[in-house]
Amino acid sequence: xxxxxxxxxxxxxxxxxxxxxxxxxxxxxxxxxxxxxxxxxxxxxxxxxxxxxxxxxxxxxxxxxxxxxxxxxxxxxxxxxxxxxxxxxxxxxxxxxxxxxxxxxxxxxxxxxxxxxxxxxxxxxxxxxxxxxxxxxxxxxxxxxxxxxxxxxxxxxxxxxxxxxxxxxxxxxxxxxxxxxxxxxxxxxxxxxxxxxxxxxxxxxxxxxxxxxxxxxxxxxxxxxxxxxxxxxxxxxxxxxxxxxxxxxxxxxxxxxxxxxxxxxxxxxxxxxxxxxxxxxxxxxxxxxxxxxxxxxxxxxxxxxxxxxxxxxxxxxxxxxxxx
Numbered sequence: 426x427x428x429x430x431x432x433x434x435x436x437x438x439x440x441x442x443x444x445x446x447x448x449x450x451x452x453x454x455x456x457x458x459x460x461x462x463x464x465x466x467x468x469x470x471x472x473x474x475x476x477x478x479x480x481x482x483x484x485x486x487x488x489x490x491x492x493x494x495x496x497x498x499x500x501x502x503x504x505x506x507x508x509x510x511x512x513x514x515x516x517x518x519x520x521x522x523x524x525x526x527x528x529x530x531x532x533x534x535x536x537x538x539x540x541x542x543x544x545x546x547x548x549x550x551x552x553x554x555x556x557x558x559x560x561x562x563x564x565x566x567x568x569x570x571x572x573x574x575x576x577x578x579x580x581x582x583x584x585x586x587x588x589x590x591x592x593x594x595x596x597x598x599x600x601x602x603x604x605x606x607x608x609x610x611x612x613x614x615x616x617x618x619x620x621x622x623x624x625x626x627x628x629x630x631x632x633x634x635x636x637x638x639x640x641x642x643x644x645x646x647x648x649x650x651x652x653x654x655x656x657x658x659x660x661x662x663x664x665x666x667x668x669x670x671x672x673x674x675x676x677x678x679x680x681x682x683x684x685x686x687x688x689x690x691x692x693x694x695x696x697x698x699x700x701x702x703x704x705x706x707x708x709x710x711x712x713x714x715x716x717x718x719x720x721x722x723x724x725x726x727x728x729x730x731x732x733x734x735x736x737x738x739x740x741x742x743x744x745x746x747x748x749x
Contacts, residue, residue: 430736457481480511494543637725641694641695672685700742
């Protein structure tokens with residue numbers, strides 16, 4: 426499950442983590458956009474629920490210096506030895522440049538360089554090297570983790586997917602359908618032992634299809650108009666079905682862009698229906714080659730009306746009880 430859950434204060438997540446564990450969830454993965462940072466929710470989970478595995482999906486490679494990123498990852502790895510995976514990625518110009526005042530330059534090479542730095546630093550090595558996009562002078566972690574965390578790479582198109590396959594410990598996929606997974610996985614080639622394919626999957630567990638589709642259209646127009654995601658979906662073959670959305674967005678017609686997203690695209694990228702139907706759709710990702718399907722729970726009318734009680738009822742219906 427993606428954490429923190431929307432509408433639940435971080436201080437109240439002890440109950441959420443316990444409910445996820447009881448429901449058979451094995452992992453909690455955080456994201457980092459404009460809400461909580463990627464590491465604080467996982468630090469709380471490390472203390473409150475010692476069986477859950479923790480992961481970032483993702484920590485951007487631009488918004489922290491290489492040394493600070495290594496220090497932060499090492500601290501979480503020390504708090505949850507053997508249970509933490511560090512997912513990194515380029516993020517986007519809006520998050521990096523517009524919100525964090527850092528130039529978004531050469532994202533592929535920056536991501537590759539940070540990946541190489543982290544592998545060395547998290548193993549306790551002294552790093553004294555000029556990379557293509559930055560230089561580090563004699564950095565050594567004072568407290569390297571006893572169990573260095575695997576470093577996974579967020580990837581969309583062939584270049585980054587192949588970098589993940591060649592140098593990372595796994596790959597993180599995002600904004601794709603179950604039917605898209607084989608094409609992405611094919612670019613990875615034969616996996617090394619221990620290499621993991623993680624995918625974030627948007628889930629809106631409601632039978633109110635109009636609500637789910639309206640929310641899905643807003644999300645799709647917000648994300649898939651970002652150049653990297655637009656290029657990704659062109660590569661996946663959605664040029665014709667998403668072309669009208671991109672044209673309307675480029676013309677400044679935000680309402681028209683949302684209206685131009687076909688139902689079949691929304692239904693493929695934002696899973697909805699009764700919780701049991703959503704779980705069946707999530708299993709299709711696993712069948713297609715995803716090792717770790719990570720649900721991102723979206724708001725529903727039922728959750729809005731029922732609050733904490735509705736969430737407590739929903740989590741077991743989305744989980745897989747142990748032994749089943």
